[in-house]
Amino acid sequence: MKLIRYFSKRVFTPVSTVFAGLYLCISMSGCQWGDEVVALKQQNPDDFMVLFSDTSLVKLSTVALDSVMTGGPDRLLAGRFTDPYLGKMHATTFFQPTFVSSLGIPDLAIYDSLVFKAPFDKYYYGDTTKVMNFSVHALQTDILLKSSYFNFYTTDFDATALGKKSFAPSPTTVTQAVRFKLSDVLGKKIFDQSVANLLTSNEQWMDILKGLMIVSDDKDNGSVIGFKSSNDSTVLELHYHTAEKDGVTRGVGTFKVTASYNQILGDRTGTSLAKLPEYNSRASLSSEQSGNKAFIQEGTGIMMRADFPTVRNLKYVQYSVPNRAFLRVTPLQRSMEYPFTPPPTLHVFLVDKYNQFYKSGGIPIPLSDLAGKAVTGTYINDMINNKQYYLFDVSGQFTTILASASEETNGLMFVSSALSGNSSFPEYNTEFSKGLTRLVVGDQLHPSEPGVKLELYYTTYKAP
Known part of the structure; x- marks a missing residue:
């Protein structure tokens, strides 16, 4: 194949230059080894400058x-801080420990405690050297009644806390988990229903507890931290023991978190984004x-x-x-x-x-x-x-x-x-x-x- 082209010193517009280059590339791609290329006159490189x-x-x-879709996350967020540019920020997490099967508690077992355990997932934003004050509350509504949840949503909850905890978090320590000791009244109710074989379905479980939420104190100004939600170690634990001749046997019944969403809100009053609708x-x-x-x-x-x-x-x-x-x-x-x-x-x-x-x-x-x-x-x-x-x-x-x-x-x-x-x-x-x-x-x-x-x-x- 013989490729014969002549390029004159005419004015090149941006568009014509691009098309000329494309045409040359396409033409050259059709050549085979040994094809002759003749009379190809190139521009003098000194005619061009890169600026x-x-x-x-x-x-x-x-x-x-x-709105932002915050339902079904693999991270539970809770905490509060004030951002010098964007105002007061806070996050609250809502979730549902779910019944899977009967706990199989022995008849002679004795109730010990009810604990919610959540490992850190390494995420944090804000000052983790400051003490955070969290409280856990029972939800009044099944969160699965909605198919989608967004950052400004909320769910009704009991005003009286089931448990409280204050601590300075170490969120990068993934082996560490936060343990919230919850109400013995609720724990004993779950225990008694299980022993009496009256807790055998998720419907019966929902009559006892529809879900939980973790919220920080209004006066906190530290950080927002993340807990794992899609991990077998993020669970509601019912602790009990049995006294036997050869000692004490301890047992734990667990309810895994299978549904959750995060509420994430900010008050931009007085900030540069106060006018943002x-x-x-x-x-x-x-x-x-x-x-x-x-x-x-x-x-x-x-x-x-x-x-x-x-x-x-x-x-x-x-x-x-x-x-x-x-x-x-x-x-x-x-x-x-x-x-x-x-x-x-x-x-x-x-x-x-x-x-x-x-x-x-x-x-x-x-x-x-x-x-x-x-x-x-x-x-x-x-x-x-x-x-x-x-x-x-x-x-x-x-x-x-x-x-x-x-x-x-x-x-x-x-x-x-x-x-x-x-x-x-x-x-x-x-x-x-x-x-x-x-x-x-x-x-x-x-x-x-x-x-x-x-x-x-x-x-x-x-x-x-």
């Missing part, structure tokens, strides 16, 4: 979901209206949106073609002070002008790089230069904007975790729905710490 720019406009806004799907607030800052927060459904309104102008710059583009996001320095650590990774999704996710098969579509891989940004702590930031390859977004004939283009939404494969509730059981980790970023007009910079590399042709 760098970091002055493009980046617009930030904070977007709030009307609540319970309004995809409500947004520009960074100019929130103290030149944008925010992300798990649990409460707060996300950060970025738009590049001036990128389209590159279409009309002669002799230039963008190559790669990166978005550098630098959190406010003071916002990362202990105990409020930034998310380890941020994920990027495509949204329309109404802040709705673009979806495929019901699942939000992530931003992809030029190789088709989903874009993420890992928190980088450059200790040598004392810089902390995330870096995102947004070249794919530039390709979309420059190729679009419409003046309306999609924006980029940043969240703290990948979204799940649940098409109805993509946040189901993700870090974004079962934590309170947050991020604060200054926009380009922030008076002391501008936090976003668009780093653009492009090739320009020096016209004769």
Whole structure:
């Protein structure tokens, strides 16, 4: 095969350059070894320059979901703290220990105690050096009567606590579990019903106890911690013993947690996000209206949106073609002070002008790089230069904007975790729905710490 092409020194627009390159690649891919390529005139490399720019406009806004699906998590959350940027935060967990089979307590057994045991799952946010004051209450309603639960839901419960516990948590010690000693009145009732063989079904169990909840004291200001919920060691334990000739035999009857949800609420009164509407799907607030800052927060459904309104102008710059583009996001320095650590990774999704996710098969579509891989940004702590930031390859977004004939283009939404494969509730059981980790970023007009910079590399042709 003989490939004959001649490239003249005519003016190359960005679009024509791209198509010329594509045509050349396709043509070359059809050649076999030994084919002759003739009369291919290349441009002088000195006619091209690769330039760098970091002055493009980046617009930030904070977007709030009307609710976050917090049902069926593998983490139970409880605690309370005050965030200097986002206000008073608290989490309360509701769950149901479930009857599986009769406990088989011997007739001569003697009741000892009723205990709820929950191991830590390593998650915490806030100051764990402060003492937390938890109380456990009985639910008045079966939580399985609803099929879905969201962060602002609650369930009626008895005002009188079944048990209380105060402690400074050690949530990273996974071998440690918190043990709540509960009411002996309830424990003795469960024991007596079991011994009398009157506790043989889940319906009979629900007549005794519909569920439990753990709530922190209103005056607490420490942290929110996580307990495992999908673990055989997260159980309600009925302890008893029997006295025999050769000593005391102790026994334990257990009820495993099989249903749960977390309530996660925040009071933004007096904060930069006080104007952000609540319970309004995809409500947004520009960074100019929130103290030149944008925010992300798990649990409460707060996300950060970025738009590049001036990128389209590159279409009309002669002799230039963008190559790669990166978005550098630098959190406010003071916002990362202990105990409020930034998310380890941020994920990027495509949204329309109404802040709705673009979806495929019901699942939000992530931003992809030029190789088709989903874009993420890992928190980088450059200790040598004392810089902390995330870096995102947004070249794919530039390709979309420059190729679009419409003046309306999609924006980029940043969240703290990948979204799940649940098409109805993509946040189901993700870090974004079962934590309170947050991020604060200054926009380009922030008076002391501008936090976003668009780093653009492009090739320009020096016209004769």
